[in-house]
Amino acid sequence: MMQTFTAPLFITMGKKKPKNYWLNTNNYRNWHPIVNNNIKKAFKASLDISHLQPASAPISLHYRFYYPDLSKRDIGNSLAIIDKFTADALTAAEILIDDNYTVVTTVTGEFGGIDKENPRCEVTIYSRKENNDSNPS
Numbered sequence: 001m002m003q004t005f006t007a008p009l010f011i012t013m014g015k016k017k018p019k020n021y022w023l024n025t026n027n028y029r030n031w032h033p034i035v036n037n038n039i040k041k042a043f044k045a046s047l048d049i050s051h052l053q054p055a056s057a058p059i060s061l062h063y064r065f066y067y068p069d070l071s072k073r074d075i076g077n078s079l080a081i082i083d084k085f086t087a088d089a090l091t092a093a094e095i096l097i098d099d100n101y102t103v104v105t106t107v108t109g110e111f112g113g114i115d116k117e118n119p120r121c122e123v124t125i126y127s128r129k130e131n132n133d134s135n136p137s
Helices: 031-044 077-092
Strands: 001-009 012-015 019-022 058-065 105-115 120-127
Touching: 001 105, 012 031, 012 058, 031 077, 058 077, 077 120
Parallel strands: 058 105
Antiparallel strands: 001 120, 012 019, 058 120
């Protein structure tokens, strides 16, 4: 079974001066723990995962990044944080029973293109037990 949803590349927070918090390891390591927690909560709230069905282990998560411009970005930096926040959100929503290596056995990411109007990360969950042919790994 294959299921897809969209995740943001950044979270906008702040009442007086809204700021975009780009989700990547370079920024993550510098965030105050309270800011980090607030970003993670906002990320989870931004996901539309209500249509997803619980996924049977083992599963693969595939991320396709659509950036807003031609700036050269390190996909691995984005992948690390977005995967962490996504796996935690899927576990909290009981789509995944856990996010450890016995459940999520493969994580992949790729550049999908430039989309100035709608920068995003498209996330695909592959239930590998049911159909190994649709798995990107």
